[in-house]
Amino acid sequence: MNIQRISANPRLAGAVVHGGLAWLSGQVPDDRTQNCRGQTEQVLAKIDALLAQAGTNKSRLLSAQIWLKDIEADFAAMNEAWSQWLPESAAPARATVQAQLASPDVLVEIMLVAAI
Template identity: 70%
Template sequence: MSVQRIQTNDRLSGATIFSDLIFLSGQVPTDRTQDVAGQTAQVLEKIDALLAEAGSDRAHLLSAQIWLKDIEKDFAAMNDAWSRWLPAGCAPARATVEARLASADVRVEIMVTAVRKPA
């Protein structure tokens, strides 16, 4: 079996697909002037687009890793945006941790694994 790569460059791919498994790279917001709720909404939109390109959607998530710049300050707002985005009954396995992110103005980064939608 081969590995399919989506939105790839020399450093990383936006997503890789092997069989029916889809692995997204960590997604960060484009407009980093927004608060964590706005940044989370942007990241979730990017995840939706990559999942669609890979033949899946948010109802088919298997796992998620979420990194927050300040978990004490930002967890509730991020979690609210996340909960509104997820379809009922489709919560993946998830971990959320605080981390120093690649840029000081990034408040959230999210990486997910999903399965393709059945044909």
């Protein structure tokens, strides 16, 4: 079976496609001056683009891992953006946790697995 690496650099790939699945690496926002909702919307747009490159879409999500810098302050805002983005009846298995992210201005990071 072939392994396809999308948006790869020497450290990681934005997505890896193999065996009918697409694994997306953790996606973070580019404009980190925005609040959590704005950052989440940016991340979801990046996810849409990677899913399209992998030959799938958000209706085929299997699992999601979401990390928030401050879950108490930002959980509701992230969930609002997530719920507006997610197609009806397409909710994946999901975990959301608070974490110290790689950069202090990143408020959200999302990692997904989708069926092709």
